[in-house]
Amino acid sequence: MREQAAGFPVFLDLSGKRCTIVGAGKVAARRAQELLFYGAELVVIAPVCDPAFHQWATEGRLWLEERPYRKGDIEGSSLVVIATDQAELNREVAEDARASGIWVNAAHQAAEGDVRFPAVVQRGLLQLAVTTNGASPKLTQLISKRLSEQYGACYEPYVAWLHAFRERVKHQVQDAASKKELLARVVTEDILTRVENGEWPKVRQELEAELSRTVSLDRDTMEIGREEKGRVERDREGRGG
Numbered sequence: 001m002r003e004q005a006a007g008f009p010v011f012l013d014l015s016g017k018r019c020t021i022v023g024a025g026k027v028a029a030r031r032a033q034e035l036l037f038y039g040a041e042l043v044v045i046a047p048v049c050d051p052a053f054h055q056w057a058t059e060g061r062l063w064l065e066e067r068p069y070r071k072g073d074i075e076g077s078s079l080v081v082i083a084t085d086q087a088e089l090n091r092e093v094a095e096d097a098r099a100s101g102i103w104v105n106a107a108h109q110a111a112e113g114d115v116r117f118p119a120v121v122q123r124g125l126l127q128l129a130v131t132t133n134g135a136s137p138k139l140t141q142l143i144s145k146r147l148s149e150q151y152g153a154c155y156e157p158y159v160a161w162l163h164a165f166r167e168r169v170k171h172q173v174q175d176a177a178s179k180k181e182l183l184a185r186v187v188t189e190d191i192l193t194r195v196e197n198g199e200w201p202k203v204r205q206e207l208e209a210e211l212s213r214t215v216s217l218d219r220d221t222m223e224i225g226r227e228e229k230g231r232v233e234r235d236r237e238g239r240g241g
């Protein structure tokens with residue numbers, strides 16, 4: 001048998017996608033929080049539910065079915081998360097999902113699923129995701145903690161600004177070489193060090209003064225857009241920073 005393969009990393013847009021979690025214990029609650037954060041349309045099926053699920057269901061954030069799993073429950077889902085404590089059932093759900101061509105995450109055994117959940121450091125548009133593909137979730141946790149210290153909340157406004165700046169450059173600058181030069185000017189080792197030292201507001205002023213001769217950088221359109229702002233606020237709520 002071949003060893004557990006490392007996965008192909010992707011970042012999925014889950015908004016409006018139906019995801020189903022079978023099981024509603026502690027692990028399921030962690031999975032649910034993640035999936036809700038990323039905008040999934042969530043269905044949860046389990047006879048016994050962690051109190052958090054009742055609250056989310058009351059708030060209309062997910063659909064809760066308080067009963068055992070039945071065949072057919074997962075039809076129409078893009079992703080199925082298996083998080084029950086019943087080994088036989090876990091296998092059955094995985095088989096059902098496979099037969100229907102649905103992606104599976106198996107909380108009980110990495111190799112039984114085809115999607116692994118990483119640990120994520122979320123800094124607005126910057127995401128750092130870590131996994132060991134089941135080798136050691138504890139190592140994943142430790143590395144993720146280190147990354148969250150190195151790449152702090154100071155990155156959020158910087159990356160949001162980079163996004164707005166890049167959009168402006170793409171629209172206003174035609175010459176490919178100038179475009180590349182401008183985009184490289186705002187991402188340097190020196191800038192990163194200063195951002196990490198909390199100097200982003202000052203760096204931003206300096207960059208805008210320097211670059212406004214080439215690109216029109218009016219303040220309104222350089223502010224982060226409403227959608228991104230919403231996401232950043234959710235980040236703060238969901239992840240404490």
Ligand SMILES: C[C@@]1(CC(=O)O)c2cc3[nH]c(cc4nc(cc5[nH]c(cc(n2)[C@H]1CCC(=O)O)[C@@](C)(CC(=O)O)[C@@H]5CCC(=O)O)C(CC(=O)O)=C4CCC(=O)O)c(CCC(=O)O)c3CC(=O)O
Binds near residue numbers: 119139
């Ligand atoms: C395969 C995977 C599921 C998947 O595919 O999604 C999986 C599987 C299992 N985890 C187990 C145990 C633990 N998991 C954690 C923590 C996390 N586990 C997470 C992901 C994953 N865990 C996926 C692979 C990720 C990878 O390898 O990188 C994280 C990253 C994300 C999250 O869960 O939200 C989150 C850290 C996030 C953070 O804190 O930031 C801790 C630490 C702790 O709780 O202190 C322990 C106890 C210590 C230990 O066992 O190492 C067990 C044994 C269960 C049993 O004994 O019954 C299994 C089953 C198996 O062995 O496969």
Ligand SMILES: NC(=O)C1=CN([C@@H]2O[C@H](COP(=O)(O)OP(=O)(O)OC[C@H]3O[C@@H](n4cnc5c(N)ncnc54)[C@H](O)[C@@H]3O)[C@@H](O)[C@H]2O)C=CC1
Binds near residue numbers: 024049086089
């Ligand atoms: N990925 C990870 O980080 C970790 C994974 N695990 C694994 O995750 C699994 C779940 O662990 P916990 O959440 O702690 O368990 P738990 O005991 O808190 O919850 C089990 C859930 O399964 C549900 N369930 C039982 N029979 C069912 C049925 N017929 N249909 C639908 N749901 C049913 C229960 O109602 C309950 O909601 C275990 O297999 C465990 O080995 C455990 C720790 C960490």
